[in-house]
Amino acid sequence: MSVHLRAEGLACAVGNRVILRDLRLDVREGETIGIVGPNGCGKSTLLRVLAGLRAPTAGHVHVGGVRLHGLGSRQRARKVALVAQEQDLPADLLAGEVVALGLTPYRSPWNGVGPRERAAVAAALAEVGLADLADRPVEQLSGGERRRVLLARGLVQRTPLLLLDEPTNHLDVRHQLHLMRLVRRLGRTVVLALHDLTLAATCDRVLVLHEGRALPLAPPGEALAPAVVSAVFGVDAIPIRHPVTGDTHLLITPLHPESAP
Numbered sequence: 001m002s003v004h005l006r007a008e009g010l011a012c013a014v015g016n017r018v019i020l021r022d023l024r025l026d027v028r029e030g031e032t033i034g035i036v037g038p039n040g041c042g043k044s045t046l047l048r049v050l051a052g053l054r055a056p057t058a059g060h061v062h063v064g065g066v067r068l069h070g071l072g073s074r075q076r077a078r079k080v081a082l083v084a085q086e087q088d089l090p091a092d093l094l095a096g097e098v099v100a101l102g103l104t105p106y107r108s109p110w111n112g113v114g115p116r117e118r119a120a121v122a123a124a125l126a127e128v129g130l131a132d133l134a135d136r137p138v139e140q141l142s143g144g145e146r147r148r149v150l151l152a153r154g155l156v157q158r159t160p161l162l163l164l165d166e167p168t169n170h171l172d173v174r175h176q177l178h179l180m181r182l183v184r185r186l187g188r189t190v191v192l193a194l195h196d197l198t199l200a201a202t203c204d205r206v207l208v209l210h211e212g213r214a215l216p217l218a219p220p221g222e223a224l225a226p227a228v229v230s231a232v233f234g235v236d237a238i239p240i241r242h243p244v245t246g247d248t249h250l251l252i253t254p255l256h257p258e259s260a261p
């Protein structure tokens with residue numbers, strides 16, 4: 001399968017502080033990649049760079065062989081969509097109107113939303129289980145419903161590359177599993193930052209960020225090996241195979257029992 005997303009020699013800084021250095025990433029078309037790492041390690045910063053919204057301090061990002069940071073915003077928005085962690089939504093917009101914003105890269109400035117666009121918005125809302133909420137003002141939605149509306153906006157942008165920053169935040173367990181199944185089913189290349197290591201273990205490969213560097217992109221069993229989880233997160237992790245599904249779950253406990261709260 002061909003490489004869809006490539007980063008080479010990438011460095012990211014916030015102000016004078018270097019957050020990530022010398023990062024290399026080759027993501028194949030259709031892969032689902034989980035990014036994990038402790039709070040503040042640079043997951044959101046990296047996603048913003050991969051989305052072309054923040055310039056790297058060194059290195060390049062190529063999407064489909066094209067250098068991302070050289071593109072105009074409309075061209076870029078047809079290649080990559082980012083669903084960021086916290087986004088303020090205008091309170092009086094309806095959920096369907098927020099989703100329709102994802103169609104902006106395809107619309108001429110003065111065109112309204114036609115039947116095809118409405119159908120696309122309805123389909124995206126149905127994908128995230130919110131088919132009935134298109135006409136609800138976003139201020140009346142719960143935290144989890146808002147997250148799903150933002151995901152629908154990312155889906156409707158129909159980019160071949162989708163970047164999701166902690167998309168399972170605020171979601172109940174059923175919707176977390178639904179989201180992971182949904183992203184696998186899309187057939188798009190998806191890179192998502194996750195805190196839940198068991199959810200990350202369902203991705204094709206996992207990128208672990210630690211102390212300003214990325215460990216090599218690897219299958220979950222290798223990337224989330226107990227020794228790695230201990231070193232990076234300071235906890236013990238015991239992989240357990242689910243007796244029915246065969247999936248691997250990580251049992252997480254404090255590294256030193258006496259440090260437990």
Ligand SMILES: Nc1ncnc2c1ncn2[C@@H]1O[C@H](COP(=O)(O)OP(=O)(O)OP(=O)(O)O)[C@@H](O)[C@H]1O
Pocket residue numbers: 014015019037038039040041042043044045046
């Ligand atoms: N605008 C900013 N000004 C100064 N520092 C910032 C800014 N944005 C982020 N940082 C710092 O950059 C570092 C990386 O932040 P980032 O949000 O990328 O981490 P993260 O891994 O996504 O964190 P979390 O898991 O807590 O969401 C953090 O130390 C953060 O405090």
